[in-house]
Amino acid sequence: MTDIYLEIDVDRAIQQLTGPQFRNILAKYLQAGIVEAMDIIGQTAVSDFMRLGQVEWRNKGGPVVARTQRRYLNIMTSRLSRSILGVPYQGQWEYIRDVKKRRNEVIGIMGSRVPYAAVHEFGIRFVHRNLYGRGIRAVINIPPRPYLKPAMQKSRKKVERAIRRRLVIGLEKMGLK
Secondary structure (H helix, E strand, O other): OEEEEEEEEHHHHOOOOOOHHHHHHHHHHHHHHHHHHHHHHHHHHHHHHEEEOEEEEOOOOOEEEEOOOOOOEEEOOOHHHHHHHOOOEOOEOOEEEEEEEOOOEEEEEEEEOOOOHHHHHHOEEEEEEEEOOOOEEEEEEEOOOOOHHHHHHHOHHHHHHHHHHHHHHHHHHOOOO
8 A cells, every 4th residue: 555645734824813613614625625636646646657558569478568767657557547546447446545634734645555556656675485386586676666756746836736725715715815
């Protein structure tokens, strides 16, 4: 499972104004801003850090995936990219998008339930000591090809604008702007 956390301190956003009712109303608009921010991050992850993989066929049978540039993640089935965008894949919802309001903060959690999502985001290295039951030792190294963290970094200004826009709408509805 791959998660990205967005944390915004509601108290800091409303330092000059107090009252639980005001805080709750503003938190509602902040939650809407975080949901919009997750859409922006997901779109950036897929459009800027994933590429359609090209499949080549060997003479003797099986497919061979042609490599794209190392910084991109190949899209073969679109399962991972759909989970990042919040779109079902073969009738399954595999995305993680949750916005929680705690006492003084609103937290957005975004990720994917696709089993190999974390492997691609963070990479993995493991040693197989008895490959094919023949006592062969194999070291398998899958390098990281992050897509969520760099997407969040790249879309930071858009995310901040989206959240700010939602907060302004909330202030206007309360007659404070």
